[in-house]
Amino acid sequence: MGSVLALSTRPGRQNSPFPQERVLSRWERRNGRLRNPGSFDGLHQNCKDVFPQQIEGVRLIINKTLSSFFKVSHTFHLSAVAPSCYRFHAEHLQSDTDSKDKDSPMFIGEMDSSGSLNAHSLLHLSEKLTAKAVFQTQQAQFVTWQFETEYRGRDFTAAVTMANPDIMRESVIMVAHFLQSVSPHLVLGGELVYHRGRAEEGGILTLAGQYSGPNWIATLNAGKGGAHASYYHKANKQIQVGVEFEASTRTQETTFSFGMLDSRCIIGGVLEKRLCPLPATLIMGAFVNHRADKLQVGLGVNVG
Amino acid sequence: MVKLSKESKLRLQRVFVCGQFVIRWGFIPTVLYLGQVQARSRSRDAGAHDAEFALGMKMLLMSTTHSEEAPSDGR
Numbered sequence: 001m002g003s004v005l006a007l008s009t010r011p012g013r014q015n016s017p018f019p020q021e022r023v024l025s026r027w028e029r030r031n032g033r034l035r036n037p038g039s040f041d042g043l044h045q046n047c048k049d050v051f052p053q054q055i056e057g058v059r060l061i062i063n064k065t066l067s068s069f070f071k072v073s074h075t076f077h078l079s080a081v082a083p084s085c086y087r088f089h090a091e092h093l094q095s096d097t098d099s100k101d102k103d104s105p106m107f108i109g110e111m112d113s114s115g116s117l118n119a120h121s122l123l124h125l126s127e128k129l130t131a132k133a134v135f136q137t138q139q140a141q142f143v144t145w146q147f148e149t150e151y152r153g154r155d156f157t158a159a160v161t162m163a164n165p166d167i168m169r170e171s172v173i174m175v176a177h178f179l180q181s182v183s184p185h186l187v188l189g190g191e192l193v194y195h196r197g198r199a200e201e202g203g204i205l206t207l208a209g210q211y212s213g214p215n216w217i218a219t220l221n222a223g224k225g226g227a228h229a230s231y232y233h234k235a236n237k238q239i240q241v242g243v244e245f246e247a248s249t250r251t252q253e254t255t256f257s258f259g260m261l262d263s264r265c266i267i268g269g270v271l272e273k274r275l276c277p278l279p280a281t282l283i284m285g286a287f288v289n290h291r292a293d294k295l296q297v298g299l300g301v302n303v304g
Numbered sequence: 305m306v307k308l309s310k311e312s313k314l315r316l317q318r319v320f321v322c323g324q325f326v327i328r329w330g331f332i333p334t335v336l337y338l339g340q341v342q343a344r345s346r347s348r349d350a351g352a353h354d355a356e357f358a359l360g361m362k363m364l365l366m367s368t369t370h371s372e373e374a375p376s377d378g379r
Contacts, residue, residue, distance in 0.1 A: 070339030109332040
């Protein structure tokens with residue numbers, strides 16, 4: 001049959017850095033009609049946002065907002081685990097949603113001191129049709145080059161992605177997504193991944209479903225490549241809970257995460273504190289890996 | 305797949321390498337350039353709107369003072 005890529009290790013599969021519609025807003029019905037379900041990669045976003053991002057070492061981030069469309073940031077990272085680096089980040093994207101230029105192109109570019117680039121671009125071809133391109137390099141070597149076209153209908157979303165097309169090696173990975181709002185609370189859809197190389201060819205189909213309650217969301221993705229289930233609950237303005245379960249048949253790994261507790265025996269916490277009246281935020285984090293007997297402590301200052 | 309001759313493959317490879325170089329070193333300067341151009345055009349538009357607003361206010365004040373003076377001329 002040929003080897004088959006697991007979904008979680010598809011090159012370029014990552015959460016989009018562009019601002020996305022929050023799923024909670026979907027609970028409002030507009031004129032009695034179903035709303036657009038959003039993108040396929042954003043199905044588990046609410047739950048993933050609850051988990052703290054692992055931070056390590058000392059980090060200083062200086063943000064500069066030059067206009068409502070244009071932001072620049074400098075990051076200095078001193079790390080004990082990875083080589084220390086300086087990163088420059090520039091983004092051209094609309095921060096004000098009431099602006100007239102809603103269809104302006106969006107670009108996010110980040111380059112670090114070793115010359116590695118991480119570039120995302122989004123173009124609105126029409127009101128419902130968008131085109132995205134992602135480029136990632138490891139120093140001079142291109143690791144990911146990905147092109148996506150997405151169509152957002154009234155109550156459905158369809159997207160086609162082409163990842164790492166290589167004419168010389170005759171290889172490509174194609175992904176097709178479809179999501180349909182079946183009722184105000186239920187969204188059903190699927191993902192089809194097809195990959196082709198010189199000596200191999202294969203495909204995986206995954207089905208997805210999401211059910212929203214008054215203040216909770218349950219999502220399930222299941223297919224040959226594995227299963228991914230998440231539950232998000234918003235208790236009140238200050239407290240949100242997320243539970244995630246992920247099983248992959250390719251890597252033979254199963255992960256269960258609850259807030260800051262992981263089945264790989266990693267417990268962690270992150271604290272963010274605004275330092276008024278200074279325009280700075282202090283971030284402190286600590287992660288303990290009991291299985292590997294490791295402690296990771298991180299400290300960061302975010303200016304601007 | 306279409307079979308390519310060695311020459312075409314070499315040319316295509318050169319094109320790809322050039323393209324990769326352009327994207328790697330040209331992406332961030334392009335973002336900076338677009339940001340600067342947009343900021344400049346917005347400040348120009350904001351300046352033009354301010355001038356129009358000032359002109360409008362001036363005409364309003366003039367018409368108000370003219371209407372106040374008119375009854376005294378007629379008496």
